[in-house]
Amino acid sequence: MSASKKIKLEEKTSVCGFIQHVSPIKTSRTNNKYFNATVQVQRDTFKKVACFDVMKHSTLVEASQARTPLKLTDVQIVPSRLDSAKTEVLVNYKSRVEVSRQLSFSYQKSTEDDHDSAGEKFKTLKEVQNTPEFNKVAVEVKILSAKEVSVQIVRELPIQKQEVIVGDSTATMKLTLWDEMVTKLEIGKSYRLNQLSTRLFQNVKTITATKATSIESIDDLVNCLQAPEDNDVIEKEGKITQVGLVMHFSCEMCKGKVALPDDDSKFIRCPSCKMKMAKETLQKSMNGTLCFSYGYQKVKLSIFSSTLFTMCIANHLSVDNAENIEDFLLSNSFRVAYSNETKNVQNIVHLTNVAGVNQ
Ligand SMILES: [Zn+2]
Structure with a gap:
């Protein structure tokens, strides 16, 4: 690549369009947090977006759901890593996201089958175990067992923590509950839990409740796996x-x-x-x-x-x-x-x- 072309590619530019298919936040192999999206930049032209500023995730998810036209300023257009014939929009913490007042085209859903769709997805525990860290998931599980409440320090304050084992027909997993959720779930009962987040703890995939987690009682789940024996x-x-x-x-x-x-x-x-x-x-x-x-x-x-x-x-x-x-x-x-x-x-x-x- 010639020097002049390289400079041109790295120039800051802006992009206007409709954001779609915002992925969950992911961790790269170099341990950076990022997420992907698609932006509709013309009536039927779509570009891939890679955003390395996870603070912008909720804004883009909201814009995607509300179909709000956005203007992304100070972004870079680079050759796509997946298909060098195409370009990709790079967004970082210096880029600005604003509502765009008018676009010359209307919203059209990208026809690409994007499995990394926005927000949380209902998953079986087996699928949750194969989901990367820090992704939002919703599950339907039975509470199999619960440990004693312990204490952890977050921002200088002690908070209550409880670990429970949850199960469905595909797997059992450890779920961590915090403060007001501690002791809310009864052993032997089944629940739908929304807005949980995946974690990797001591090399084991676990799920944790978040501030946004909600609990719904559901009918008793049948064919649940048994909790692993805690006899070691x-x-x-x-x-x-x-x-x-x-x-x-x-x-x-x-x-x-x-x-x-x-x-x-x-x-x-x-x-x-x-x-x-x-x-x-x-x-x-x-x-x-x-x-x-x-x-x-x-x-x-x-x-x-x-x-x-x-x-x-x-x-x-x-x-x-x-x-x-x-x-x-x-x-x-x-x-x-x-x-x-x-x-x-x-x-x-x-x-x-x-x-x-x-x-
Ligand atoms: Zn940080």
């Missing part, structure tokens, strides 16, 4: 002999990892989505490895945020200082429940807390 949990009392914990911060908008600088600046820019934000809005997580010793046995275990934060709150420990938490773990005796299969700690209780009824 080992619970022992002992001491922690070695421990290493690491604190991570991630961007609330795009979930990308953010490294905290040592200086005392108030704000920080996310390297993934390029948004600037107050440090305290970053989501905090902590995980690590510990050696747990009981009797003559010693086992190396992994421990994750929700378990650690639940223990910190029960023991009035600050969750901000990994060193202090490590010291606490090394200085006391604990009852530890862990999965023999995954070697993940599921619950850890400070023993003098259990016995110490009298002050």
